[in-house]
Amino acid sequence: MVTTPSYAAYKELFHSQYSDLxxxxxxxxKDDAVAEDVVQETFIKLWEKHPELIEMPNIKAYLYxxxxxxxxxxxxxxxxxxxxxxxxEWLQDSxxxxxxxEIAASKPHYDKLIYEAIAQLPPQCREVFTCCRVQGMTHQQxxxxxxLSPKTVENxxxxxxxxxxxxxxxxxxxxxxxxxxxxxETH
Numbered sequence: 001m002v003t004t005p006s007y008a009a010y011k012e013l014f015h016s017q018y019s020d021l022x023x024x025x026x027x028x029x030k031d032d033a034v035a036e037d038v039v040q041e042t043f044i045k046l047w048e049k050h051p052e053l054i055e056m057p058n059i060k061a062y063l064y065x066x067x068x069x070x071x072x073x074x075x076x077x078x079x080x081x082x083x084x085x086x087x088x089e090w091l092q093d094s095x096x097x098x099x100x101x102e103i104a105a106s107k108p109h110y111d112k113l114i115y116e117a118i119a120q121l122p123p124q125c126r127e128v129f130t131c132c133r134v135q136g137m138t139h140q141q142x143x144x145x146x147x148l149s150p151k152t153v154e155n156x157x158x159x160x161x162x163x164x165x166x167x168x169x170x171x172x173x174x175x176x177x178x179x180x181x182x183x184x185e186t187h
Contacts, residue, residue: 010054014043017060021067028071038070117167121160128156129164 018039025035042063046053053059118126131142132153139157143150 006051006054010043010047010051013054013059013063017063018043021063024064025067025071028068029074034074035071038074039067042066042070113168117164120167121163125156125160125163128153129160132157 021039021042022032022035025038026032029035029038046063046066053062056062118129121129127146128142128148131137131145132139137145139150139153142148143153146153148156
């Protein structure tokens with residue numbers, strides 16, 4: 001068992017703040033188990049990465065800010081997963097839809113929206129997206145072709161997907177449809 005002074009301070013801090021921090025996280029997350037996970041992860045990160053902060057005078061404010069930020073991150077992740085799952089459900093539902101004529105009739109509309117969304121991208125984002133998703137190139141291949149670093153390609157792809165998601169969301173289309181782009185072109 002650890003018996004250092006910083007561990008004793010950490011243990012005292014944990015026991016004195018845990019319940020209040022869980023209540024605070026719950027005010028964001030509305031789920032006891034997730035709130036406890038967030039608080040526990042916050043304390044773990046504090047111990048692993050910043051043990052020197054444990055004895056600072058304003059540690060309580062630091063913990064509340066960290067729990068708030070971690071709670072917001074969890075909510076963002078849940079929102080992203082929910083949106084992704086909605087897209088997947090939409091794709092799954094449409095593939096199981098017995099009315100193939102309806103699907104075939106809507107395909108040109110979806111194709112048009114996707115290509116409009118791609119056309120709206122800034123030129124460099126559009127070029128990187130086209131290389132990676134339409135031509136099927138890896139980030140490394142795209143970087144070599146365009147004379148960019150792989151990290152820059154990754155950044156452009158992230159930006160392109162964010163902008164496409166925003167554009168398609170206005171029309172009620174899930175971002176998952178972008179992953180079918182290759183399939184849409186071949187049919």
